[in-house]
Amino acid sequence: MADPALEIRDLRKSFGALRATDGVTLDLRPGEIHALIGPNGAGKSTLIAQIAGGLRPDSGSVRLFGRDVTALGAPARARMGLARSFQISSLAGEFSALRNVMLAVQARAGTSFRFLRPTRGDRRLTEPAMAALARVGLADRAEVPAALLSHGERRRLELALALAMEPRLFLLDEPMAGLGAEGSRELTGFLSELRREAPILLVEHDMDAVFALADRISVLEAGRVIASGSPAEIRADAGARRAYLGDSS
Amino acid sequence: MKSLSSASPREAAANLAILALLILGPWAALSAGHPFYVTLATKAAILALAATGLHLALGLGGLVSFGHAAFFGLGGYAAGILAAHAGSGEALILGWAGSREILTMILAAMGLALLAALPIGAISLRTSGVYFLMITLAFAQMIYYFALSWPAYGGDDGLSFRRGIFPGLNSARPLPYFWICLGALLIGLALFQILRASRFGTALEATRQNPQRVEALGIEPFGLRLTAFALSAMMVGAAGALFANLNRFASPSMLSWQMSGELIVLILLGGRGRLLGPTAGAVLFVAMEHVLGGWTERWQFFLGLAVLGVAVFARGGLLGLIAGGRRDG
Ligand SMILES: Nc1ncnc2c1ncn2[C@@H]1O[C@H](COP(=O)(O)OP(=O)(O)OP(=O)(O)O)[C@@H](O)[C@H]1O
Ligand SMILES: [Mg+2]
Numbered sequence: 001m002a003d004p005a006l007e008i009r010d011l012r013k014s015f016g017a018l019r020a021t022d023g024v025t026l027d028l029r030p031g032e033i034h035a036l037i038g039p040n041g042a043g044k045s046t047l048i049a050q051i052a053g054g055l056r057p058d059s060g061s062v063r064l065f066g067r068d069v070t071a072l073g074a075p076a077r078a079r080m081g082l083a084r085s086f087q088i089s090s091l092a093g094e095f096s097a098l099r100n101v102m103l104a105v106q107a108r109a110g111t112s113f114r115f116l117r118p119t120r121g122d123r124r125l126t127e128p129a130m131a132a133l134a135r136v137g138l139a140d141r142a143e144v145p146a147a148l149l150s151h152g153e154r155r156r157l158e159l160a161l162a163l164a165m166e167p168r169l170f171l172l173d174e175p176m177a178g179l180g181a182e183g184s185r186e187l188t189g190f191l192s193e194l195r196r197e198a199p200i201l202l203v204e205h206d207m208d209a210v211f212a213l214a215d216r217i218s219v220l221e222a223g224r225v226i227a228s229g230s231p232a233e234i235r236a237d238a239g240a241r242r243a244y245l246g247d248s249s
Numbered sequence: 250m251k252s253l254s255s256a257s258p259r260e261a262a263a264n265l266a267i268l269a270l271l272i273l274g275p276w277a278a279l280s281a282g283h284p285f286y287v288t289l290a291t292k293a294a295i296l297a298l299a300a301t302g303l304h305l306a307l308g309l310g311g312l313v314s315f316g317h318a319a320f321f322g323l324g325g326y327a328a329g330i331l332a333a334h335a336g337s338g339e340a341l342i343l344g345w346a347g348s349r350e351i352l353t354m355i356l357a358a359m360g361l362a363l364l365a366a367l368p369i370g371a372i373s374l375r376t377s378g379v380y381f382l383m384i385t386l387a388f389a390q391m392i393y394y395f396a397l398s399w400p401a402y403g404g405d406d407g408l409s410f411r412r413g414i415f416p417g418l419n420s421a422r423p424l425p426y427f428w429i430c431l432g433a434l435l436i437g438l439a440l441f442q443i444l445r446a447s448r449f450g451t452a453l454e455a456t457r458q459n460p461q462r463v464e465a466l467g468i469e470p471f472g473l474r475l476t477a478f479a480l481s482a483m484m485v486g487a488a489g490a491l492f493a494n495l496n497r498f499a500s501p502s503m504l505s506w507q508m509s510g511e512l513i514v515l516i517l518l519g520g521r522g523r524l525l526g527p528t529a530g531a532v533l534f535v536a537m538e539h540v541l542g543g544w545t546e547r548w549q550f551f552l553g554l555a556v557l558g559v560a561v562f563a564r565g566g567l568l569g570l571i572a573g574g575r576r577d578g
Pocket of ligand 2 (some may be wrong): 173
């Protein structure tokens with residue numbers, strides 16, 4: 001079997017007395033969707049932040065594509081091919097949707113130190129950016145400032161930014177949140193295809209989406225992985241049901 | 250100019266009016282026999298160039314530096330020192346005895362500002378917000394006290410010198426010198442607009458809006474900010490050289506924290522984030538200084554009122570009031 005795209009070993013992070021990440025070990029293999037579920041406050045976003053590099057773990061290691069990246073910051077990990085979406089949309093609010101995605105395209109190309117040529121009308125930026133917007137259904141909203149987009153549109157713009165990075169791994173923190181039933185169904189179909197481009201570590205509360213998409217599921221509770229396995233195994237796991245599934249499905 | 254067409258029609262009209270005032274005003278004043286107004290307009294153009302330089306860091310990068318007087322003053326001293334050596338014939342460096350050419354002075358001012366900005370920026374940019382403000386202020390104060398206590402170039406008396414020369418223009422006379430400064434301002438504005446529209450400007454403006462997002466895309470904000478800080482310092486340094494040449498005097502007050510504050514005030518008065526915001530602020534400032542200053546010693550009280558009014562009622566500054574709505578971006 002191919003090497004995992006992502007390997008986390010015994011990761012620990014405390015905020016004061018609170019153990020937000022308490023010895024987490026998990027991996028993500030090429031071509032798969034690995035879903036991370038758990039109740040509010042279980043430590044899912046904290047784990048995502050440590051994988052993306054925005055937050056330093058107290059101990060443990062993160063390996064990306066076989067390389068230890070524990071000491072690297074978020075930009076270096078992004079340049080290695082890691083793309084993330086944020087649970088709370090994180091965009092350049094004054095820029096149009098298109099300009100946000102153009103920024104992702106220029107970041108991918110490593111050309112942010114070009115000083116003379118205007119970006120407006122630069123087809124090496126606009127064409128890939130429009131293509132990414134079209135994939136998430138935002139082509140007709142390209143000129144709207146990100147701050148004026150609806151909640152659902154901002155979620156999709158986050159995804160377009162990730163797509164424009166042409167990453168080798170996606171970290172998605174609750175991409176379905178607030179999309180409504182119709183939006184969630186659409187996105188489920190989209191993510192199901194997306195795993196062919198790069199594996200996805202998916203944090204999600206929408207259990208229909210999780211069980212439709214995931215190849216593997218890990219259940220996080222109070223910073224620990226209390227169960228991990230195929231969707232069928234997780235459905236059958238008593239601990240997982242008590243921690244999470246019991247009160248939501 | 251593209252910026253004028255991409256801005257709202259009212260902002261474009263305001264931009265044209267400001268430029269027309271700045272270009273035609275001195276010329277009209279001179280024909281009416283009031284050469285003093287030419288000097289006022291020259292001062293406004295130079296302050297506008299300095300504020301536009303600070304605007305690169307503050308407006309695009311969100312870097313509120315309270316120490317840019319350091320670069321303004323260093324630019325002024327670079328000009329004064331080159332002129333002093335050219336006057337005395339005494340070697341300055343490697344047998345070179347300075348220069349009387351304004352263009353050479355500007356280049357030296359930009360080089361000196363760059364040399365100072367790189368270490369100051371590299372250290373200050375490890376912090377942000379109010380700490381950044383305090384550290385930039387501290388560096389500027391260090392340079393200020395150094396200039397005060399260094400007798401070779403005048404110490405607290407400052408440094409008097411003859412205004413430099415310029416190819417093809419009699420720069421000793423008010424109107425030609427105004428054209429030189431206006432040209433410098435127009436070049437500065439064009440550079441600002443080109444940088445803003447470029448990939449660099451896009452990434453820089455994104456770090457102001459959301460550094461977390463920029464990092465997640467794989468871009469280090471630090472390099473962008475340091476570059477912006479250095480470019481900004483160089484433009485302010487060039488303005489300092491022109492200012493010292495205008496007054497025929499490099500003064501320690503150019504390095505003072507009041508000067509740093511004044512540059513910030515010009516941007517806020519005129520309208521942060523707009524191409525001609527700092528220029529509008531500089532014109533307004535010089536006009537207030539002249540009109541109110543002729544009437545009361547305490548004209549700065551009214552400047553304070555104006556800043557207060559902007560802060561409370563018109564966050565977009567003068568241009569924001571005129572143009573209405575949000576700024577282009
Ligand atoms: N920077 C921080 N400082 C202190 N405590 C924090 C910090 N970030 C997170 N926490 C705490 O750590 C715990 C885990 O938070 P986290 O956001 O990772 O949960 P989550 O599983 O993503 O929850 P949700 O499903 O609500 O998004 C929570 O108790 C939270 O309050
Ligand atoms: Mg979360």
